[in-house]
Amino acid sequence: MSHAADQPAGRGASRARANPADEGRSPLIGTLAVIGVGLIGGSFAAALRQASAVGRVLGVGRNADSLAQAESLGLIDSIATPEEAAAQADFILIATPISAVAPMLSRMKPVLRAEAVITDACSTKADVASAARDTLGERAVQFVPGHPIAGAELTGPGAADANLYRGRNVILTPLAQSGGAACGLVRRAWGLCGARVITMDADAHDRVLASVSHVPHFLSSVYMGQVAAAADADTRLALAGSGFRDFTRIAAGSAEVWRDIFLSNRKAVLAELRSVRATLDYAEQVLQASDEAALEAFLERAALARRLWASRSGQS
Amino acid sequence: MSHAADQPAGRGASRARANPADEGRSPLIGTLAVIGVGLIGGSFAAALRQASAVGRVLGVGRNADSLAQAESLGLIDSIATPEEAAAQADFILIATPISAVAPMLSRMKPVLRAEAVITDACSTKADVASAARDTLGERAVQFVPGHPIAGAELTGPGAADANLYRGRNVILTPLAQSGGAACGLVRRAWGLCGARVITMDADAHDRVLASVSHVPHFLSSVYMGQVAAAADADTRLALAGSGFRDFTRIAAGSAEVWRDIFLSNRKAVLAELRSVRATLDYAEQVLQASDEAALEAFLERAALARRLWASRSGQS
Known part of the structure; x- marks a missing residue:
């Protein structure tokens, strides 16, 4: 994908766009916190800034270099701990590997503002839903699970792109507990990113995505691993052309993120693989x-x- | 791929390029015949025209519409039968499905000019080599099997692109009988298309390509067929994103061309599939x-x- 190169989310451009909102009516989201400022989280922040829909953006993450890069690119205004973010944010997007969601919600819950809305961007939804229910308890009314279906071959804040979600599908899988106001705000935020918002049952989401996303990734990784392990791998790879390039592109994705996706959606992925x-x-x-x-x-x-x-x- | 759109092989551009050669020194190839004027054959003609390396181009094919389109695009100067092409051409490129190679060589052999050089663009080489040996006999000195490794998601003369082969690998697998002059001319022609020319043993070529080209296509088709056959295929396909797009792109290729490739390279493909x-x-x-x-x-x-x-x- 070339979208990052097409429209870099530079400091100048995004700041300039945010100003009219500051001067006129207040933005949709006063303070946004993005947990995990990579392609997905960074693009969300950049898109909302471009739509003048956000006042201030806090960035939370494990990797100090990534946070510094996100700040220097203007994707975030400042770096925060999970607790600082929870105490200040009106809207929180969790864009981490799936296994980090429950620990993050646990840290944020004690200081979470009562009016804050939380969503996530994980590729499986049943596990996230149960993590949210178990961890948030009565605060689950504030949580709306979501999944933007947008490419992720590029990673990190440098790949963030204000137009990543334009015309893409974002699937929301509200909990029984999710409040109507929270659902409305999450839907509106993604709409301002240019996305088409769809609501589905979490289990149905996971079955469909096992088929059209997780299995292709699994097969691409299996194939890439098989070729790379061959005794004459160098000769093979020297003669690989554009079919190989496209077929294996997804195998370059983050091993940590995809490990979590496969484990989280294990049964549905294995069932689809049997059919394949x-x-x-x-x-x-x-x-x-x-x-x-x-x-x-x-x-x-x-x-x-x-x-x-x-x-x-x-x-x- | 977008190369076809980047640089259409239009009549005006290609004709204009051919003129200087006509007026000055004679081109490398006086009369070129392209058997099968689609992406591969059309791009070869367009590339040699752009390099002012060809005088006149004859087009041969089964499909009258494709030939008419190739002529109106300026890829070929006129339409010919295999026999007419063989009687006139200095250089013949066979760019058909593999199963059409032997019948085509049989038709051309009786009228083939003694100084003509023949090559092909098929994706497997051992079968083409034995077809050439069996069919051409002593004329096999004029034949040099070849395989340009260049994308083919787009098909037909409309997809032809003078720059398709720029920076791409072209593998030649000369027969024991192939003459040195014929090898030199085929090598030079591909070089003028901007390609990097590599020489290999035909069996080694087929084993390597089974791995990096044929097996990905087979798996992509298997996966695409499995998804499309699901009861909820419409829901699945509506939620497929860019990973799905790239992983399945090759599955859209010509069923006839790929049927021939798989049958022609059956043993190597099955061996690789066991390893996968x-x-x-x-x-x-x-x-x-x-x-x-x-x-x-x-x-x-x-x-x-x-x-x-x-x-x-x-x-x-």
């Missing part, structure tokens, strides 16, 4: 038998499905 | 066991290998 193996068995049998007609029909079905998706989705 | 299955078995066992450390280590090896490839190859 059944299709692989069929295709291999057809090839083994040199069955020309069946092989072509199989390839044609996949090609037509992919071309139809491209024309419907507007993505090539 | 062994890696998949391992990764699934680790996930099944919720082994956090092993899962992260597995993902990290794949991610590092992919990032290293990106930095070495200059492709992201």
Whole structure:
């Protein structure tokens, strides 16, 4: 993806956009806290700044270099601890690996402002929902789980892009406890980022995403690992072309983030892999038998499905 | 890929480039015949025209619409039968599905000019080599099998691009019979297209390409077919993002072309798939066991290998 290069979230541009709101009506969100200021969190902050929808942005994270970079890029106004962020923020986005969500909510809960709204950007939702219910208790009314479906081959604050979410889907999976006002604010914030907001059941989300996101990543990593482990890996990789490039691009993603996604959505991913193996068995049998007609029909079905998706989705 | 849009191979541009050669020294190739005027053949013609390396281009093909389009785009000067092309051409590129190569060589052989050089652009080389040996006999001295490693998600003359081969690898796998002059001319022609020319043994080529090209295509088609066959395919596909887009892009390729590739390279593809299955078995066992450390280590090896490839190859 080239969006980071297309429109860097530089200090000058984002600050200039924030000023009119300061001078006129107050922004949608007075103080935003972003927990994990990388591609996802940084782009959210940049998009809301560009929409003049945020007053002040606090950044929270484990990595001091990333926080310093986010500050120097103007993505955040200042660096905060989780407790400082919780005590000051009107809106909190948690954009960390899934396993960090529950510990983060535990640290923030005692000092969380009563009117604050919290959401997250994790790729699985059932685990996040139960972490929120278990950790927040009665404060779960303030929490609305969410998942922006936006690319993440690039990582870190340097990849943040105010236009990352434009035209992308963001799925919200509200808890039974989530308050209407909280849902409304989260929906509005993503809408101001240019996203299309969809509401789904958390389990349905996890099953669908196992299929269209987690399994492709798993297979891409398996394949990349297999090629790299070959005795003649260097020769192979020297002759790899654009098909290889696209097929393996997702395998470069963060191992920590994807470890959490696979573990968090283990059952659904394993179920989908069983189904993929059944299709692989069929295709291999057809090839083994040199069955020309069946092989072509199989390839044609996949090609037509992919071309139809491209024309419907507007993505090539 | 966007190269077709970046630089359309229009009539005006290519004709203008050909003129200086006509007026001054004679071009490298007097009459070029391209058998199959799609992305691969059309781009070869356009690249040689741009380099003022070709006098006249004849186009041969099964599809009258494609030939008419190639002519109106200025990729070819006129349409010819295989026999007409063989009787006139100094250089012949066969850019058809693999199964069409032997019948085409049989038709051309009786009228082939003694000084003509023939090459092909097929994705497997052992089958093409034996087809050439069996069909051409003593004329095999004129044949040099080749394989340009360049993207083919787009098809047809409209996708042809004079810069498609710039910086790409082209692998030649000369027959024992291939003449030195023929090898030299094929090498020079690809060089003028901007390609890096590599010579390899045909079997080694087929094993390496089974790994880095054919297996990714097979897996991408298997996965795409599995998703499209699901009862809730529409919901899944509506929520597919950029990872899905890249992982499945190759599955949109021509079913006929890929049927031939898989059948032609069946043993090597099946051997590689066995190795991929062994890696998949391992990764699934680790996930099944919720082994956090092993899962992260597995993902990290794949991610590092992919990032290293990106930095070495200059492709992201």
